[in-house]
Amino acid sequence: MSHDDSAPSEDYLWDGRAPVDPFIERLEAVARSQAFDPSKHAWSPTAPKRRPWRVVAVVGGLTTMAAAVLLGWLVFPGGPSSEDCRHAFRLDGSAQKCRALAPDDWLEVSGRDAVSLDVGELGVITAAPGSRLRVREASSQLRHLELERGRVEAVVTAPPRLFQVSTPAGVAVDLGCAYSLDVDAEGRTVLSVTAGEVIFDGAEQPVVVPAGMQTEVRPGQAPTVPLRTDAETELVALVRALDEGETPAPDLLTAGLARAAGGDEVSLWYLRDRSQGEARQAVTRRLLEMAPPPSDVARSRLLRAQPDPAAEARWRDSLGLSVEAGDPGHDG
């Protein structure tokens, strides 16, 4: 299964920004031509505010038009996995298909080939040779794996938060489609996200890691500031210094922030928490340039020495980094 092809389309899917994704563009053209004929709908296509009920009407129309095709799908014998294979991890392979791993069963990948674990209809986990993992929970509310060492690649299509992977350094809570976890002999964990988002909750503050970024976590420590995998060298050096609790040299602070580019807003947000005094002010000013807060939040509130919780929360939400009820780090 190929997943890399979907990652570059995220920007186009989100707000139509280039590069255009041909598959999505084709979907748009067909969907609009077949389902959204303004002459057949009561609402005006020029109305300034679209409302959810209009979408319900569109979806209803789509459903009606497609009913016959859907009926064919429902009776098609090559559909989803059988009931026996649902709600459990299972080894994916012709000889072992649907053999469930029960909670507390350990799986050691000792051969030269990776092993795929089919998580019901929620996704596929691939464990690399040398990996050791077990099922901690496999209920309808939560699928929870523990990776003691090695590497897993996860492609998850479940609703957010339903799938989690623990390592000696913390727990990765799935909010997105594809990511990998590497755990070395000391439990040091590297999370790399290729699509969607993942929350990693370490010993202290959790971090949200979007697609294209990674974080490292050592047992008992907070996750490092998430960085783009292709972040500029100067920014990486600045992040490393502040992550280690050092006071960066003025030149490093200036150069690192100057090299921050689009996509680095997440890094700067978390970098603010790791910095103090003038460094924090400099990081905040750079982030304000790159990602202004909502118009009703004065910049001065974000530059105060004493954090303004309400203003901070609004800014964080506008960056897409707020946590929701039930997420690690949610205040309740």
Next chain:
Amino acid sequence: MLSAITDLPEAYRETLAMRLVEGMSGPEIAAVTGLTQRSVRVNLHRGMHLLRARFEEGGQ
């Protein structure tokens, strides 16, 4: 193609319909539905992921 959209789970179906049929952007969908931008982004991405998989399976 339309049948593939309507067969998606509800959360993905409605979000994708807003995006593909009405041409709304992710932030606009979040504003209209009251969902967080992250939830909308996840629904869009996962819905599209499922659509791609189904089209690949069907050879469309």
